[in-house]
Amino acid sequence: MSGLRMRGLVVAVVAGVGATLTVAVAPAEAAGTPHIRAGQTVPVYSYENAVRESVWVHTTLDNDLDGVPDRVAVDIVRPREAADRRIKVPVILEASPYYSCCGRGNESELKQYDANGTITKQPLYYDNYFVPRGYAFVAADLAGTNRSTGCMDVGGREEVLSAKAVVDWLNGRGRATYADGTPAVATRWTNGRTGMIGKSWDGSVANGVAATGVEGLETIVPISAISSWYDYQRYNGVLRSEDYPEYLHRVVNGRPAGVCDPVVKQLDEGSDDATGNYNAYWAARDYRPNAHRVKASVFIAHGINDTNVTTTQFAQWWNRLNVPKKLWLPQQGHVDPFDIRRGEWVETLHKWFDRWLQGLRNGIEREPQVTIETAPGTWVDERTWPAAAARKTKVALGDGNGTTGTLGGRSGSGFRTWTDNPDLSEAAAVGTPGAAVPGRVAFLSGPLTQGVRISGTPAVSLRVQVDRPTTELTARLVDYGTATRVNYQARGEGITTLTTESCWGASTAADDACYRDTAENVVTSDHAIVTRGWQDAAHRVSLRFVTPLHPGRWYDVTVPLQATDQRIAAGHVLGLIVQASDNEYSTPQSTGATIRLDLRHSSLTLPLVGKLPTPGATAPAVTTAPSANRSAPQRFQPLLP
Structure with missing residues (x-):
């Protein structure tokens, strides 16, 4: 959608979203924080006047082998008025390989920059909605994509640690610079409390970073996300598609030709199409064994009929987590809940971030843990998943x-x-x-x-x-x-x-x-x-x-x-x-x-x-007819947004 069509629109919020909640007044509100009223964050800061800046976070990695530590490009939108009043705000972080190749969301939005290289458009609504409410939104280009250096290693160490480096920098443990080389200090404007969000590959990165146990990552919201790359590219030894990691690398790679050839070779050899074995390559891309290290709360959304990132990805991750957690299970496939149940999703996400990033005791952790779509448009809340009665x-x-x-x-x-x-x-x-x-x-x-x-x-x-x-x-x-x-x-x-x-x-x-x-x-x-x-x-x-x-x-x-x-x-x-x-x-x-x-x-x-009936000796007659509204599934289903 073109921003020019919306030139006259400065602020537009759907009625009912973020309705007042009956909760206790938070300490921050008592201290006079402008964006907290009646126990929730409210839009009081100017989005048009927000600080928009780009920095490069330095890492200890060098998998492009150029002798220079890899740097992660980070684009930031944060409330200027909060900074002017020296109010430090929490961060919503989306680390993604998609910002220049494929786009984000149902409308495939890309990052856009002005002539000086400063971010002017962030994909999706996270900055539009949350920055006026006292959050900073940070969009990080994963290593080897868009404006970052290094090479994308498809779920591996470089990918996860490049995103973790951003969390470390936000908490004062890392170094970043502006384009001119001057230091960029995050602790001047953020309290370091970070939540990661993202669909598909982006949510997979959030799982991987949470599995490192990094301090300062307070919550993650993985949507249709991977928890084991082996289970994504193999089905118990069955090959999903030949040369899949190399393909994914090529789709998102932002580096000059030839720079990442050694990494592509490692992807080809390590993934081992010939045997389908789970090996050291896949173990390095399996976040589940480190679920015990996760300190962040976790809010998962996953389509029950997702045939791209299949449901074992959320189920095995969910069952291993021992932190506050919440789960949405719609009947769709690989679809963001923003495009399924928009108003309820944004309201719930708002409440979730307010609880875990702003510290507002709004009671969301005491609400039913699971929300399931049982039939088109029919949703039920449940205490846990799988069903306690199963x-x-x-x-x-x-x-x-x-x-x-x-x-x-x-x-x-x-x-x-x-x-x-x-x-x-x-x-x-x-x-x-x-x-x-x-x-x-x-x-x-x-x-x-x-x-x-x-x-x-x-x-x-x-x-x-x-x-x-x-x-x-x-x-x-x-x-x-x-x-x-x-x-x-x-x-x-x-x-x-x-x-x-x-x-x-x-x-x-x-x-x-x-x-x-x-x-x-x-x-x-x-x-x-x-x-x-x-x-x-x-x-x-x-x-x-x-x-x-x-x-x-x-x-x-x-x-x-x-x-x-x-x-x-x-x-x-x-x-x-x-x-x-x-x-x-x-x-x-x-x-x-x-x-x-x-x-x-x-x-x-x-x-x-429930209980299945005892069948007779002869199976019941069942007739079916193909539906003209359904299309045959495609064998090759790349991990794209």
Whole structure:
């Protein structure tokens, strides 16, 4: 959106956002801090007159090997009146590789500078909304991107420590300079209390910095973020896409040609496409083992149907955190909650930052911890996640009619044999569960007598014989039954961008606070994927090494599915679809195997609220029709905003 169209707009705030909260008066308010009234921050400072400056934070890193410590370019917008009154303000920090290559938000905004190189436009609304309320907004270019030096190492040490260096500088532990080389001292205007926010790659950086335990980082808000880069680029040994780290580096790289070639070579060799093993390269990009070091509070938002940054990323991170935390789970895919439930999101984010950065005792930590969208436009608040009532339930696989098996009841005898069909699409695999489809096997529950909820991480345990040293195994849980659902597989991943706008903060001629409104994209369909999962059979023992299979021997292979939280309505049927390789969500490395499945020693484990019915000997009839409103998923899904 052009700032010229908004030249006449100085301040525009959506009615109702930041409504007065009934809370105790904070000490800062008692001391006369202008931007704190009735227990919350309010917009009293001029956004148009804000201090806008750019500095370069010095690091101890040098992965571009030029003999000069790498520097991180940081663009700052902060309230001038607060500085004039010597009021030190907290910081909202977004560290991103996207500021010059790809843009931020639904409208792909880029940073813009004046002729002197001073920031004039920051992407998104964070500065527009929060700077008038007594915050500074800091946008840092990750190493090797935009105006920073060094080389982007895609989730690695350089990336995380370059962002951490900014937090250190904000807390007086680092050095920065202006473009002319004069010192830039952050402690003159900030109290060092920093919150990091960002979607996708940006939120992943926030996770990584929090895992260092850095002092001064008080909260993070990771949106659709990664907690393990191995799990992003591998599915339990299954390769997502060839040369993926190198591709991501090229997309965001801001350095001259050739400067970062040694780093690209390290990405290629370290990621080890040939084996799919979890190794030292991936361990350096796995933030979960250091979750115990996180001191910051954490507010996570993640789409339940995100097939880009899949849900294991938030679930495994969430379950390891032992800090104040909050969780939003909408039904969309890779979408910012600002574009799903805008007013509620901004209000909640405002309250969250007021609590953890301004120190206002507004009670948000005592509110329900989790907010979940259960159906289009229907939201519920809950005490925790997964659901407290969810029980780990083992569901037997039955022989059924010999073609379509059953879910539930006693373990069934018999076998299923199929040969991998790499060309089998997801739509074909799940579309006709009652028919024989080459390349997959299907199991159905009876029609549900009452609704059930799956809340947590399901898994499928398979006892198999394979005629090759390995095969990939893919499992899908399917809700068969007509309902109106969020259309996350369409363009927009569950939202439609409208022609109207709403404004969220103050504006200048160069940087307006107005964004096109959005609406949920919904579709009435007769089935929906609840969750998916993948496993390379040769990595069944460990992700760190390959253990080949021997033809004729039986092996137990567990296929973990992605975490989910979905309600299955009464009258619907729950289905399990198992196939081998999946050419839509991964790049198969082993295809063509014939697999024999022992039903008696195989099962589905569900984190279940409620109970599945006991099926009959014959699976219920289920018919499905493809939806014209859905598009087929793309195999290659780059980590872009």
